[in-house]
Amino acid sequence: MNIPNTKNPRIIVIGGGFAGINFIKKLKKLKAQIVLFDRHNYHTFQPLLYQVSTAGLEADSIAYPLRKIFRKHTDFHFRLAEVNRIDAEHKEIVTSIGNLTYDYLVIATGTRTNYFGNENIENNCMPMKTVPQALNIRSLMLQNIEKADITDDETERKRLLNFVIAGAGPTGVELAGALAEFRKGILENDYPELDEDEMNVHIIEGLDRVLPPMSETVSKKAQKYLENLGVQVHLKTFIKDYDGKTVTTKDGKKFETATFIWAAGVTGALVKGIDGKALVEKANRYKVDKFNRIIGFDAIYALGDIALMESDAYPKGHPQVAQPAIQQGKNLGENFKRMFSNKKMEPFEYFDKGTMATVGRNKAVVDIKKLHFGGAVAWFLWMFVHLWFLVGFRNRVITFFNWTYSYINYDRAARLIIRPFKKGI
Structure with missing residues (x-):
């Protein structure tokens, strides 16, 4: 696989979504080798996928190269590959481009579409x-x-x-x-x-x-x-x-x-190799403790949509949206720094920042604790939040320009049939 040998611990991360990238960002100065695997070479801002599908934005407005995000990390390696199986006994993953051993494994594979067997x-x-x-x-x-x-x-x-x-x-x-x-x-x-x-x-x-x-x-x-x-x-x-x-x-x-x-609907995008008590089959999620460690495994962690952390407030796990993934990624990153410094790890506590959805121009709805409102104010709040969480300055500028243009002209400039769709291709 051509990953350099290292004397430092090797941390393998599967998935470059919100959880994976926020975890890795926290490890910039950590004395460890980080290897990220993903099927795509870019991070996708999934909350705005619908705008790409309806010609509101071009794809490169919501996608950002994974290698570019971490170019300042000294011992970071990205591999474009499919992870097929985890061999926990030998601390090794089996991928489409070869096998690789790990000291710590973080699974952040997110979800896939659920067709309920139809x-x-x-x-x-x-x-x-x-x-x-x-x-x-x-x-x-x-x-x-x-x-x-x-x-x-x-x-x-x-x-x-x-x-x-x-x-x-x-x-x-x-x-x-x-x-x-x-x-x-x-x-x-x-x-x-x-x-x-x-x-x-x-x-x-x-x-x-x-x-x-x-x-x-x-x-x-x-x-x-x-x-x-x-x-x-x-x-x-x-x-x-x-x-x-x-x-x-x-x-x-x-x-x-x-x-x-x-x-x-969606279901967890599981990786083969972990089952038994660690797997909640109905939800297709890995059961984790308060530190996002998969139950029954010392060196394997799960983050975001794929992780099910039970608590009094969330008996069925946290909602499968961006914020829990972002917060879990950051918390585990900080915990790895504590662990490497022989300090006590801190349990994850989810801070609910609210939920929002847009319905159209000047029309959005927002739930923030006991506040429930809609209209133009909600729409501008939705727009600001999504711009803020986009990865990359260029993406924010392009998206803001597109939204401003569409707002003034009632237009959707990206209505181009670049790649004609044919079923089965």
Whole structure:
């Protein structure tokens, strides 16, 4: 694998998401060799993936090279590879480019899309967990609108302009709002032969309200914002199947659509080799102690979405969003510095900074402890927070410029079919 030998402890990190990069950042001056493995050579700011998929931002606005983040670390090594298995007995990982031993292992692999065992949906829907998937959605959306603009078949045009989203969590709600604004701001100007009313956006949720993790107050506000934008909200509705043309629900509803986006759930992206009491199978998460150490292992840790740390406040583990991952990464980094200095480690305590979601221009909702509000103030707060947590000064500048341009011109400048989408490619 061509990793230099070292007399210092070797720390292997699997995953360059929020948890992984915040952990490594804390180790800049630590006398240790750090090796990071990831399937991509960049960190993805996942909360803004929906903006890439709806032509609001280019992909390089929310992605940042992993090597660049850590270029000032003296003994840092990145390898573009898939980690296939952990051999805990021999303290070794098995990867697509070879094996490597470790002194300490940190798993920060995040989540993957959960299709709940439905192969038809998995094979035919459009997931949105990675940059390539977001670009696929963007291409398919634009291609279908282009096809609708030239077809004489009314039934086919309706199917091409019918957009269906499964899941009314933050991702689904933000995606639905962005698609509705695309219809309002772009369709009339760029496609004068298409009627704006022909493009429909549906969001389907199994529970009785949108944004189930958030307060009922902001949930009602978000649904009102969506409906004012023309989004058709279907609650208490469970999806049964999608064959590539028709979404079928358990209560018999049918939605003819060429664009079905799955935002209905995630599951842990496990690495083979750790099971038994350390694995919570139902959640696909590793059970960790208050120091993020996997139960039953002295030198293996798990961070963020893949870690399940039980407490009185969070009996089912912390929410699978960015803040717990960021905070756990920072805390474990500080604990490694304490451990290497023979000091006592500090248990992790989650500080809930609140939850927010945007529904469209000047429309967002925010939960911060006992404060629940929406509107323009919430939207500007959402914008500031997301700009602040983007990795890299360039990304912040480009994103701010794009948002300012879109705000003034009601435009989405990134509506380019750079890489035409074809199923199976």
